[in-house]
Amino acid sequence: MRTRKPPFVRSSELANGVIPDRSRFWQSSSPLEIAGETPSAPERQPGGDQAFGHHFGNFRLHPNAQTGLTPSLPPVIPFTSTHGITIQTQRTPGSSRPTLRQGSPHPEDIELLQERLNADGATPALEVDGIFGPLTDAATREFQRRHGLIVDGIVGPQTWGAINALERAGIAGPEDVLSGTRPVTAEQHLEVEQALHPNAQISGGSVTTPPMTGAGVGGEFEQHMIAALDTLITSRVNPENEMPASPDLMDPIREIADAAQQTVEDFYARYIVMASRTPTGSYHPGSFRIPLGDASTRPVSREYAAAWIDYFMSEPSYEPSQVLTDHHVDTSRDRPDRAEYTRVRDLYVSNDTRFRNVRNVIRGWPAEAGSGTVFIQPREYQGGIGRWSLFKTMMHEFLHLVTHPNYARAAAAVGGSARQALIEGFTDHFTLQVWRHVRDSLEANHTLRQRVEGNLFQPDLDPAILEDPSTYSQEAPERIVAAVGEENARVAYFMGHADLLGLGAGTRSEAPLTGIATWEPTDSDTAEQYTVHAGGETVAQIRERTNAATIMELDGTAVVDDTQRFAAGHRLRIPGIRWHRAIAEDTRAQVAGQHGITLEQLERANGWTHRRGDTPIPPGTRVLIPRH
Numbered sequence: 001m002r003t004r005k006p007p008f009v010r011s012s013e014l015a016n017g018v019i020p021d022r023s024r025f026w027q028s029s030s031p032l033e034i035a036g037e038t039p040s041a042p043e044r045q046p047g048g049d050q051a052f053g054h055h056f057g058n059f060r061l062h063p064n065a066q067t068g069l070t071p072s073l074p075p076v077i078p079f080t081s082t083h084g085i086t087i088q089t090q091r092t093p094g095s096s097r098p099t100l101r102q103g104s105p106h107p108e109d110i111e112l113l114q115e116r117l118n119a120d121g122a123t124p125a126l127e128v129d130g131i132f133g134p135l136t137d138a139a140t141r142e143f144q145r146r147h148g149l150i151v152d153g154i155v156g157p158q159t160w161g162a163i164n165a166l167e168r169a170g171i172a173g174p175e176d177v178l179s180g181t182r183p184v185t186a187e188q189h190l191e192v193e194q195a196l197h198p199n200a201q202i203s204g205g206s207v208t209t210p211p212m213t214g215a216g217v218g219g220e221f222e223q224h225m226i227a228a229l230d231t232l233i234t235s236r237v238n239p240e241n242e243m244p245a246s247p248d249l250m251d252p253i254r255e256i257a258d259a260a261q262q263t264v265e266d267f268y269a270r271y272i273v274m275a276s277r278t279p280t281g282s283y284h285p286g287s288f289r290i291p292l293g294d295a296s297t298r299p300v301s302r303e304y305a306a307a308w309i310d311y312f313m314s315e316p317s318y319e320p321s322q323v324l325t326d327h328h329v330d331t332s333r334d335r336p337d338r339a340e341y342t343r344v345r346d347l348y349v350s351n352d353t354r355f356r357n358v359r360n361v362i363r364g365w366p367a368e369a370g371s372g373t374v375f376i377q378p379r380e381y382q383g384g385i386g387r388w389s390l391f392k393t394m395m396h397e398f399l400h401l402v403t404h405p406n407y408a409r410a411a412a413a414v415g416g417s418a419r420q421a422l423i424e425g426f427t428d429h430f431t432l433q434v435w436r437h438v439r440d441s442l443e444a445n446h447t448l449r450q451r452v453e454g455n456l457f458q459p460d461l462d463p464a465i466l467e468d469p470s471t472y473s474q475e476a477p478e479r480i481v482a483a484v485g486e487e488n489a490r491v492a493y494f495m496g497h498a499d500l501l502g503l504g505a506g507t508r509s510e511a512p513l514t515g516i517a518t519w520e521p522t523d524s525d526t527a528e529q530y531t532v533h534a535g536g537e538t539v540a541q542i543r544e545r546t547n548a549a550t551i552m553e554l555d556g557t558a559v560v561d562d563t564q565r566f567a568a569g570h571r572l573r574i575p576g577i578r579w580h581r582a583i584a585e586d587t588r589a590q591v592a593g594q595h596g597i598t599l600e601q602l603e604r605a606n607g608w609t610h611r612r613g614d615t616p617i618p619p620g621t622r623v624l625i626p627r628h
C-alpha cells in the first residue's frame, strides 16, 4: 500500500502571514518537469526560448472577474524588458579575462591558462611562459574535448567558465569521481523496482499489478479521473494568477537565483564539473545563468497543458493519482492502461474551459523549470522569509537544469509515478542535502544572507528561515539510496549513469530503455572479470592492459607465468579493474578523465586503436577501466 501524504503546506510562508487568504496556493510550491523534456538537451539552444519576449498584449482570462478586481489592468509587458534581463543564458564569469587563441597577447592570462591546463592533466605538461603557441593550442583543444566544449582552441566565456569551475571546485586534473560507485546487484535492482512501484506486487523476482478496471469511453476510470482533476484544478484557479508581476516583486529574484545556482554548483561541483556533456548542451559549468521568466504571463499551449495534466495525474502528492491506484492503472502496460491514461488526459485539455483553467493554474504556479526557463510567480515569495523560500525553490529548479540529460531520458522512459520519484523525489533529495549544509552555517554567513535578503537584511536571524523546504515524497529516494548508496545516486542523477540505480533489464518502463539505462543482472557478478581479447593474449599483455597486480582464474587460482597464453573469450578475475557503462554523451576523453586515467590507458585497456579524445563511445558499451 502506498502511504499518502497530505498536500504540502509551507508552514514558513504561512507563519510569515504573506497573502494568508490565498494559502491554498502554497499547497505545493514545488514545480514539475515535463515528460520527455530534458532541460539541457542539445536542441535547446541558449537564448532560443521563445517564451522570452512573447507579447500577450491585452489577453485576458475571465475578463469579468478581473475587471471587478482591477478596473485598469496594465497591459502585459514582457518580463525581459521590464527587468533588464537579457535573453542569453551564457554569462561571462571570465569577462575580465580576454578571449585567447594562438598568437594572442595577454601573457599573464595565458600563464594562468597554462597553469590550469597543466592541473587538468595536459600531456606533455606545458611550460608556463605566457606564450600561446601550438602546444598550448593542442592542450586547449584536449581540455575542450574532455569537458564537452566546442573544440576550437579559442578560450572564450565557456572555456574560461569551465576552467574557473574546476578551480572553484578544487579539482585539479583527471579525477576518479566514480570511485565511490558500485555495480548494482540483482537484489538491489529488485528493491529499486519495488520502491518505484509501491502499489505493485512482487512475485518470483518480478513486479506485477492487477488488471486495470473501469476502462472505456465514458467508463468509470474516465469519470473518476476527470472529477478528481476538476476538483484539484478549480480549487486553484484565481484571476490574479495572470496579473503580471510588478518590478518591486521581481527585482530581487535575479540575485536570489544566482546565489542558489552558485550554492548548488559548489556543493555538487565534482559531479557537475566532471559530467559528460555535449558542446551543444545549454548548461556548461561556470558559464551558465538560470533563464528566468514571469509565470503570470508565460505562453501555455494545449500540448504543454497536457503535460501538466500528466503531472497532476501521476504525482503521488495529488488526489488524481489515487484514481490510478484505485483502478490499478499501470502505465508501463500499453493497453488498456497507457492508452486510457493518454486518452483521458487529452480529453481533459481538449475542453476549452478546462484548458483555460489549467492554463490559469500553471500561471499561478510558484515555480517550474520544465522548458529550461524557470518561471516564477513572484507573489509567492514576498518578505524576508519569502525570499528564503525562493532561494530553496531556486535550488530545486536549478537542480532540474543540471540533472543529466541521460538521467532525465531514463526517467521519462520509465514514466508514470516512478518518473515523479526519479525526477521530483530525487531533486528534493539533493535540495535537502545542500540546504542543510547551508543552513548549518547560515547565522554567520552574512554574505549569503545579504545576497538573498537584499534590502530586508537584518543581523538577527529569523529562525523561521532555517526550516527545511517542503518536499516531494522522500519515500522512494530514501529506499533507493539505502539500496544502492548515495554515491551511485549522485553519479546517476548528475552524470547520467542510470545503470547505477539498477535501471535497465527488468525495469518496468513505458518506453524502451535501450541505450539509456543499461544495467544488466550480471553487472555486479562480473565487476572484476576480464575477458581475453580476440586473438588471445599472454598474461604479460593482460597485465599491461589492466595494470593488474594479481590475475586469477575464476576459481581463485593465481596465474603467475607471464608467458602463459589464454584463448580469446577466456575469463579471468582481476582485482581492482572496473567497468563503466557508457551513456550517450560519453566520449573517450571524458570517461578517462572521470576515472582519473589517461586516454592512452583507456584505449590500451580496451584494445582500441588511437582516436581523438572526443570520439563518442556507443551508449551501453561496457568500458574496461584498468586498475589505478
Ligand SMILES: [Zn+2]
Residues within 6 Å of the ligand: 030, 031, 032, 033, 396, 400, 423, 424, 427
Ligand atoms: Zn521539480
